[in-house]
Amino acid sequence: MGCNGSGFRQDHKKEMMAVQDSMDVLNGKWKINILTSLCYYTKRRFSDILIDIPGISNKMLSKELKDLEMNKLVKRTILETHPVTIEYELTEHGRSLQIIIENLTEWGMKHRRHIIEG
Amino acid sequence: MGCNGSGFRQDHKKEMMAVQDSMDVLNGKWKINILTSLCYYTKRRFSDILIDIPGISNKMLSKELKDLEMNKLVKRTILETHPVTIEYELTEHGRSLQIIIENLTEWGMKHRRHIIEG
DNA sequence: CAGTATCCAAAGGGATACTG
DNA sequence: CAGTATCCCTTTGGATACTG
Numbered sequence: 001m002g003c004n005g006s007g008f009r010q011d012h013k014k015e016m017m018a019v020q021d022s023m024d025v026l027n028g029k030w031k032i033n034i035l036t037s038l039c040y041y042t043k044r045r046f047s048d049i050l051i052d053i054p055g056i057s058n059k060m061l062s063k064e065l066k067d068l069e070m071n072k073l074v075k076r077t078i079l080e081t082h083p084v085t086i087e088y089e090l091t092e093h094g095r096s097l098q099i100i101i102e103n104l105t106e107w108g109m110k111h112r113r114h115i116i117e118g
Numbered sequence: 119m120g121c122n123g124s125g126f127r128q129d130h131k132k133e134m135m136a137v138q139d140s141m142d143v144l145n146g147k148w149k150i151n152i153l154t155s156l157c158y159y160t161k162r163r164f165s166d167i168l169i170d171i172p173g174i175s176n177k178m179l180s181k182e183l184k185d186l187e188m189n190k191l192v193k194r195t196i197l198e199t200h201p202v203t204i205e206y207e208l209t210e211h212g213r214s215l216q217i218i219i220e221n222l223t224e225w226g227m228k229h230r231r232h233i234i235e236g
Numbered sequence: 237c238a239g240t241a242t243c244c245a246a247a248g249g250g251a252t253a254c255t256g
Numbered sequence: 257c258a259g260t261a262t263c264c265c266t267t268t269g270g271a272t273a274c275t276g
Contacts (some may be wrong), residue, residue: 003230008255011119012158016170018226019219021155025229029145029249036137046258052134057250062259072233082258093232100221101137107218108136114211115190164238175270180239198265201237201276 025071029066030056032104035094038074039101043089073097143189148174150183150222153212156192157219161207191215 026032030053037052038044044052050061065088068074073094079085089099135145144150148171155170156162162170168179188191191212197203208215 012170015158015223016151016154018223019150020172020174021226021230022222023150023226024146025125025145027202029141032137033134036134037130040133052130055250058259059251059261060249064247070148075169086127086258093229096228097225100218100225103138103218104223105133105136107215108138110214111211112139127251173270176239177271178269181269204238 025073028064028067030060030103031068034061034064034068035073035090035097036105038088038090038094038103039098043087046086047089049088068094142189146182146185148178149186150181150219152182153191153215154219154223156206156208156212157216161205163206164204167206168188186212218223 013089025048033056034049037049037077040046041052045056046061046065049065050056050058053061057067065074069076072091075089075091075094077087079087134214146154147198149172151174152167159166159170162177164176164183167174167177167183168174173177176200182190183194187194190209195205195207197205
């Protein structure tokens with residue numbers, strides 16, 4: 001049942017709660033951006049993401065990556081190179097956000113045309 | 119070109135920027151929730167939304183609705199009843215977020231099963 | 237009903253420096 | 257490279273009261 005679907009139920013508390021559940025995970029100023037970087041680049045190192053996202057500080061990137069790991073959206077792998085290489089990537093659960101990220105990408109471009117450029 | 123698409127271009131700055139443009143509009147703790155309420159209920163009054171979204175204060179709802187109006191996602195209509203009735207609804211541009219909201223709804227339910235309920 | 241105003245605490249987050 | 261630690265300002269936003 002979509003947004004315009006008016007099924008038997010009159011209220012939409014379940015939908016409201018579900019969206020809230022999503023936003024609890026994706027909150028903060030940078031999470032979506034980090035997930036986007038990992039979504040499009042597949043594998044990415046700490047310093048790469050730092051460059052991918054203009055304005056983010058190492059402190060925030062560190063914190064947000066930990067949050068995302070805790071929510072099982074991101075996987076951190078240590079490669080035993082010298083010195084060690086740390087790779088971040090989406091988990092399977094994280095990849096289930098792919099469609100949302102693609103939609104946000106598309107919508108962002110549309111919004112730019114609609115508002116920013118007039 | 120999707121997240122896994124590796125076309126000719128090697129970088130994804132355009133996509134990163136587009137997502138950032140989206141998030142600039144949808145930032146804050148409550149915007150998505152407000153849009154969700156208007157998406158599923160179609161038309162909604164101030165006090166209705168206050169009830170739809172557990173935890174939001176009238177101050178924040180007021181502020182966020184203004185932001186959304188400024189970004190042309192939400193339309194505010196004054197009905198000349200006694201006393202006046204104020205109706206909020208999505209603009210056409212706002213309705214273009216419908217697919218994202220539906221995806222977030224679905225993903226939230228999936229995430230609940232995956233993480234919260236184990 | 238549909239907000240606005242004020243106060244104030246807590247969280248967010250930038251800048252800079254430092255570590256293994 | 258991949259972070260931590262600290263300082264401290266800024267923003268967020270809750271509580272409460274008030275207005276037309």
